Amino acid sequence: MCPDARRASQHSRQPGDTQQATTGADLIGRKPEEALLQSEERFRLLVESVTEYAIFELDTEGRILTWNQGAQRIKGYRPEEIIGQHFSIFYTPEDARGGRPQRGLEQAAARGRYKDEGWRVRKDGSRFWAEVVIAPVRDAAGNLLGFAKVTRDLTDRKRQEEEIATAEERLEALVEERTSELVKANERLQAEILLPRRLDQLVLLQLVLDRSPIACVMNDTDFSITYWNPAAEQIFGFSKEEALGKLPYETFVPHTARAYVESVRERTAGGDTGANGASECVTKDGRAIFCEWYNTPLKDSAGTFIGYLSMLQDVTERKRSEEQFRASSEQLRALAARLQSAREDERTYVAREIHDELGQTCTALKMDLALLVQQLPKNRRRAHERAQSMVKLIDDMIHTLRRIASELRPGTLDDLGLLAAIEWQAQEFESRSGVKCHLALPQAEIALDSDRSTAIFRIFQETLTNVARHANATRVNVRLVGDAESLTLEVTDNGKGIDETRASAHNSLGLLGMRERALLLGGEFNVAGVSGQGTTVTLRVPWAG
Numbered sequence: 001m002c003p004d005a006r007r008a009s010q011h012s013r014q015p016g017d018t019q020q021a022t023t024g025a026d027l028i029g030r031k032p033e034e035a036l037l038q039s040e041e042r043f044r045l046l047v048e049s050v051t052e053y054a055i056f057e058l059d060t061e062g063r064i065l066t067w068n069q070g071a072q073r074i075k076g077y078r079p080e081e082i083i084g085q086h087f088s089i090f091y092t093p094e095d096a097r098g099g100r101p102q103r104g105l106e107q108a109a110a111r112g113r114y115k116d117e118g119w120r121v122r123k124d125g126s127r128f129w130a131e132v133v134i135a136p137v138r139d140a141a142g143n144l145l146g147f148a149k150v151t152r153d154l155t156d157r158k159r160q161e162e163e164i165a166t167a168e169e170r171l172e173a174l175v176e177e178r179t180s181e182l183v184k185a186n187e188r189l190q191a192e193i194l195l196p197r198r199l200d201q202l203v204l205l206q207l208v209l210d211r212s213p214i215a216c217v218m219n220d221t222d223f224s225i226t227y228w229n230p231a232a233e234q235i236f237g238f239s240k241e242e243a244l245g246k247l248p249y250e251t252f253v254p255h256t257a258r259a260y261v262e263s264v265r266e267r268t269a270g271g272d273t274g275a276n277g278a279s280e281c282v283t284k285d286g287r288a289i290f291c292e293w294y295n296t297p298l299k300d301s302a303g304t305f306i307g308y309l310s311m312l313q314d315v316t317e318r319k320r321s322e323e324q325f326r327a328s329s330e331q332l333r334a335l336a337a338r339l340q341s342a343r344e345d346e347r348t349y350v351a352r353e354i355h356d357e358l359g360q361t362c363t364a365l366k367m368d369l370a371l372l373v374q375q376l377p378k379n380r381r382r383a384h385e386r387a388q389s390m391v392k393l394i395d396d397m398i399h400t401l402r403r404i405a406s407e408l409r410p411g412t413l414d415d416l417g418l419l420a421a422i423e424w425q426a427q428e429f430e431s432r433s434g435v436k437c438h439l440a441l442p443q444a445e446i447a448l449d450s451d452r453s454t455a456i457f458r459i460f461q462e463t464l465t466n467v468a469r470h471a472n473a474t475r476v477n478v479r480l481v482g483d484a485e486s487l488t489l490e491v492t493d494n495g496k497g498i499d500e501t502r503a504s505a506h507n508s509l510g511l512l513g514m515r516e517r518a519l520l521l522g523g524e525f526n527v528a529g530v531s532g533q534g535t536t537v538t539l540r541v542p543w544a545g
C-alpha cells in the first residue's frame with residue numbers, strides 16, 4: 001500500500017470512533033495474512049485500552065490522527081473533538097508561541113526520538129505535568145509518514161517532587177534558623193563566660209594602673225587629659241578632677257618645654273611608638289622636677305588613632321645624683337691632674353737640685369780633694385791611698401746622683417724631647433732587665449706640649465716596669481705613630497700575657513694611673529693580653545686636648 005493511500009484511509013476514520021482508533025501498525029502497512037491481521041487487531045486493542053498513557057498518531061504536520069483511552073483520560077478530549085486538530089492545542093500558550101510543538105517534531109524527525117517534560121493543557125484549561133516522547137514513523141523506504149506520540153501524566157510525581165523540594169527548602173530554612181539560633185545562643189554563652197573574664201582583666205588593669213609608681217596619663221586627639229592615675233596625682237600634685245579635661249600645658253608641662261612636647265606629640269600622632277625622652281615638668285606647687293617619659297599612640301580595634309598614652313617617671317633625684325657624681329668625678333680627675341703635675345714639678349725640682357747643687361758640690365769636693373792630694377808629702381803612702389779611694393767614692397756618688405736625677409725626671413725629656421727620652425729609657429730598660437727592646441719611632445721630632453710629652457713618657461716608663469716585673473718577656477716592640485688627629489704609642493711584649501680580669505681590676509693602680517693620665521689628655525688607654533703570647537698596651541692621645 002502506498003503512503004498516500006494509507007493517509008487517505010487514516011483520514012477517512014470517523015472522529016469519536018474510539019474502537020476504530022488505529023495504531024502505528026496501520027501506518028507501517030497492512031499484511032494480507034489473517035494471522036497478521038489478528039495480531040494487528042490485538043495490538044490496536046492493546047494501545048486503545050491503555051489508560052496510563054496517551055498514545056496517538058500525528059501526521060507530518062502535527063495534526064492528530066488517532067486517539068486512545070489514555071489520551072481521553074489524560075487530556076479530557078473525546079476522539080471526535082480532537083482528531084484532525086493540531087497537537088499544539090495541548091501546549092501552554094507561551095510554549096505554543098515559542099514554537100515548542102514544532103521543535104519537538106523537527107527534533108524527533110532529525111534524531112529519531114524526542115523526549116520532553118513540561119506543563120501541558122487539558123481540555124478544561126487545567127494544566128498537568130507531562131512526560132512526552134515523540135517518535136517519527138517512516139515507510140520501508142525511510143519516508144516520513146507521521147509521528148507517534150506517547151504522553152504520560154506525571155503531575156502527581158511532579159507535585160510530589162515539588163512537595164519534596166518545598167519540604168527540603170522548609171527543612172533547610174529550619175536548619176538555618178536553628179543554626180543561627182544556636183550561634184546566637186553560643187555567642188550569649190561566650191559573652192556570659194567572657195564578660196567576667198574581661199571584667200577581671202579590666203579590674204586587673206585598673207589595679208596595675210592604680211598601683212603603678214609610674215604616672216600614666218592619657219590624652220584624646222585634641223591632647224586633653226582623659227586619664228590620670230594616682231601616681232600622676234602624687235608626682236605632679238594635681239588631683240584627677242583637676243587634671244581631667246585640661247591640656248598638659250595647663251598642668252604639668254611648663255611653657256619652656258611646650259615646643260619640645262609639641263614636636264613629640266606630632267611624632268606620636270604620626271604613629272611613632274618610640275617617642276621616649278626626658279624633660280622638665282612642673283608640679284602644682286610650682287616645683288620644677290625632671291621626668292623621663294615614654295609616649296605611645298592609642299588606637300582602637302580598627303586601627304584609628306584615638307589619643308596618646310604617656311608614662312612618666314620622676315627622676316629628679318637620680319638626675320641630681322648623676323650630676324653630683326659627674327661633678328665629683330670631674331673634681332677628682334682635676335685633683336689627680338693637679339697631683340700629677342705637682343709631683344712632676346717636684347720631681348723636676350728635686351732632680352735639678354740633685355744634679356745642680358749636689359752634683360756641683362761633689363765636683364767641688366773632688367777638685368778640693370785633688371788639691372789636698374797634691375799638697376800631701378810623697379812619703380805619706382797610706383794617706384795617698386785614702387785620698388784615691390775618696391776620689392773614687394766621690395765619682396761613684398756623682399754617678400749615682402746623676403742616675404737618681406734622671407730617674408726622677410730625665411733631662412733628655414726637657415732638653416731633647418719625647419723621642420730622645422723614649423730611646424734613652426728603652427736603652428736603660430734593656431741594659432737593666434736584659435729584655436731586648438726594638439723601637440719604631442717617627443724620623444722627625446714631634447711637636448708636643450710638655451704635659452703630653454710627660455704623660456706619654458710616664459706611661460711608657462710604667463709599661464716597661466710592668467714588663468720587667470710581670471711579663472717574663474724576652475723582647476719588647478715599641479711603636480710610635482702619628483696621624484692627622486692623634487699620636488699612638490703601642491708597646492708589645494712576648495711574655496705570658498696579661499689576663500682579662502687583671503687588666504680591668506679596680507685595684508690595679510699602675511694601670512689605673514695610666515688610664516687616668518690618658519683620659520686627662522682626652523685620649524684612650526687599652527691593655528690586652530693573649531695567654532702565652534704576650535701583652536699589648538695601646539695609648540692614643542689627640543694632638544690637642
Ligand SMILES: Nc1ncnc2c1ncn2[C@@H]1O[C@H](COP(=O)(O)OP(=O)(O)OP(=O)(O)O)[C@@H](O)[C@H]1O
Pocket residue numbers: 466467469470471493495496497498499502503507508509510511512535
Ligand atoms: N706586661 C704584662 N704582662 C703580664 N702581666 C701584666 C703585665 N702588666 C701588668 N700585668 C698584670 O697586671 C697587674 C696590674 O698591673 P699594675 O701595673 O696595675 O699593678 P702592679 O704592677 O702589680 O703594681 P703597681 O701599682 O706597682 O704598678 C699586675 O699585677 C700583673 O699581674
Ligand SMILES: [Mg+2]
Pocket residue numbers: 462465466510511
Ligand atoms: Mg705596675
